[in-house]
Amino acid sequence: MVRSITIAIVRTELIALRLDKLDTLLAGESPVGAQNSWSANMTTKRVEIYVEGWICSACENENLEHINGDNCGKCGKAYEDEKDHCFDNEKVVEFPAKWAICYDCQGEGTTYLGWAAKDQPAFTQEDFDYEGPDFYEDYMGGRYDAQCPACHGEGKVKEIDEKAVAKNPELKAHLNEHHEALRASAEIDAEMAAERRMGA
Ligand SMILES: [Zn+2]
Numbered sequence: 765m766v767r768s769i770t771i772a773i774v775r776t777e778l779i780a781l782r783l784d785k786l787d788t789l790l791a792g793e794s795p796v797g798a799q800n801s802w803s804a805n806m807t808t809k810r811v812e813i814y815v816e817g818w819i820c821s822a823c824e825n826e827n828l829e830h831i832n833g834d835n836c837g838k839c840g841k842a843y844e845d846e847k848d849h850c851f852d853n854e855k856v857v858e859f860p861a862k863w864a865i866c867y868d869c870q871g872e873g874t875t876y877l878g879w880a881a882k883d884q885p886a887f888t889q890e891d892f893d894y895e896g897p898d899f900y901e902d903y904m905g906g907r908y909d910a911q912c913p914a915c916h917g918e919g920k921v922k923e924i925d926e927k928a929v930a931k932n933p934e935l936k937a938h939l940n941e942h943h944e945a946l947r948a949s950a951e952i953d954a955e956m957a958a959e960r961r962m963g964a
């Protein structure tokens with residue numbers, strides 16, 4: 765969708781869910797007596813979410829581009845360049861999260877040459893035979909190990925606790941926005957890759 769921007773309102777908000785609130789929020793999930801081992805895993809993850817949209821001049825509804833598109837979600841009015849103000853909004857939302865072992869490095873904190881999991885070569889015995897014993901020794905000795913790009917060497921990553929998020933409608937809405945934004949940026953990446961392949 766292409767539109768001229770009448771006015772851009774840029775805002776940055778911090779929507780933080782305080783940890784003491786989180787306790788209450790999650791209390792229902794904690795089995796009695798298992799509180800300590802259960803909560804040791806608990807953390808929060810701050811996520812930057814970028815949303816674009818427009819404010820309806822008829823009803824003042826804030827329409828998010830990826831949800832409402834060109835028609836107001838409240839009154840149904842179609843978007844008009846001259847009347848409706850566009851905005852983009854970057855906000856930081858703190859979600860309840862859990863620590864998980866990093867998938868890229870299996871918790872080691874390093875990967876081969878610091879490459880992401882999707883780029884990791886899977887060496888077979890044949891490869892090692894071809895490269896010779898020095899390579900094998902160096903490889904096993906960690907000579908090629910570099911900091912894991914996914915966890916920055918920590919071996920663990922934060923995962924949004926979607927079950928906990930589901931109990932809070934406001935957070936749930938933010939998480940949907942986050943997923944939409946990820947989906948949209950993946951689409952843009954795919955489009956750009958396709959254009960590169962076409963030689964554009
Ligand atoms: Zn409206």
Ligand SMILES: [Zn+2]
Nearest residue numbers: 866869912915
């Ligand atoms: Zn890692």
